[in-house]
Amino acid sequence: MLNTTNTATTTYAQLQKIYTRWLVGDNLGVSVADLPSDFAEILQACDDDKHDLFCLALASQFQSLMYLHTPTGKLNALPVLPTLDKLTVLPKDLQPLARRILKNMSNKHYQHWYLFLRFLANRGYALPPTDCLDILSALQKRLDDKIPIGYLPWLNWLNGDKSGQAIDDEVNGDNWDEWYPAERAKRLKQMRNTNAKGVLELFDTHFGKHPADERLRLLECMAVNLSLDDETFLRGLLSDRSQKVANLARQFLARLGSSDGTQGGTDAEKEQFAKELAEMFELKTNPLNKRYLAPKKLKSGKQISIRTEQLKTVHLPYFAKAFGLSITELIQLWEFRGNDYRQENDNLSLVQNMTATLTDADFAVLVEQLCKQLKNDNQVYSLIVVLEKRLDEPLREMLTKRLLHIGAEFENIANYASEQWVFDDFDKLMQSPSWKSLSKRISDCHWIGVELYTLSMMVSQQVARALFDKLIEMGVPRADNGLMVLNLNQRLREVEN
16 A cells, blocks of 8 residues: 555656656666655565566556546445355356356346346356346346345345344344335235234334335335235325325225225215216127127227226226126126227226236236237237236246247246246247247247347256257257357256255
8 A cells, every 4th residue: 555655746756757668668677766665665575576567567556546536525435245145156167158148138138137137046046246236236226126035135235234234034123124125125025925914013113104115115015915904004095195105005905895996086976987988888799699898989089098098097896887797797808909009008008907906816817818818919918018016926827828828939928927937848848839939930040049048047957958959959059149048057056055
């Protein structure tokens, strides 16, 4: 370290003479007497034949320091990066391959980054911090709820947690304030599966003291294992000072069968509103004697726009009642494949409303109905996107199987598959329409790197080896960038417990 008694200006003046000698090609070597005293102290510890090399390194380092701005305030020393207790850092021999994979992924393609982190975490591994801290920082702004929980100590460090101390796995009244908000919300969401009443008791004590964005994050946890026990607490939030919190509480109440939907007014007003909207639709029968609901032709585009907006807020039980139907029948008779963009907009508004307010049982009917009408085009895909946050494991499995059946691209399948989904049967994979579609594109010499990346992260190690051999047999070069993730998959050793 430079002695503080020597100013940067004095040191720089001494080094200028040596810089000049180097520029003109002087190779006589540097005398210790010609160097700043600070440099001389450092060079005394090295061999004589390495003086010039060390001098060059020190001079270059000092020169770069001259370009740094003086700090405007006191510098804060960051705590040591904590060790991950649930994940093992990727072995050093595989880290260069992982870096090449990240480099070849589309810049700022957050979904690919998330899938790669998830793939490694499922095998028990984490990327080294030098490769993933920037990625984690970007992901928590967009996909915070999806980041594997094993990375939480590093996320806390990125967000300024200086304690570096481990705390209990479960949130309780004593350690509530010790948790970083994102980690606390994740833990509470897990607790809702096993101890929903305990989470509700914590909310009674601590919920109101947080700012609006944190209250909204906490309230989202209640989507897990929502029950009638939560009704009293949710009703208390209808007058919350944050409109977003109040709206979400209203949606949760609607899922519980309450008449408090997203559209205001008394029950009578809501029922009248639903009847008026229902007049814009009609029950029809097709040539196969199958009934279905269809929009009526309206006189103007403004009327159509109003209908689209009203579908977002109409109270669904009253809307179904206006046709003499139950909610289940309304879903089953609705045509989710529109004939034009106006009907597609209507469908999108209705699905947004249904996703927010349907009970779990009726939501499962909605997913089933969309799966039946789903084809390999963008029309119903735009509706499936709306469902994503509310899909549980059984519904994700149903949707994944349907996507495979219709030959969807593996990139689309990965967006909806459960975190633990893996293709562990090579023969079944080869028989799937999605693989047949991909293999045709490979045969037609289309570049399929992105889709192959995704598929490679969804197969077991055994299937990865068989798939690698199959692709080589099909003519894909071993050095093709599309095979990098598959190569990593088959080389990834299982973490020893």
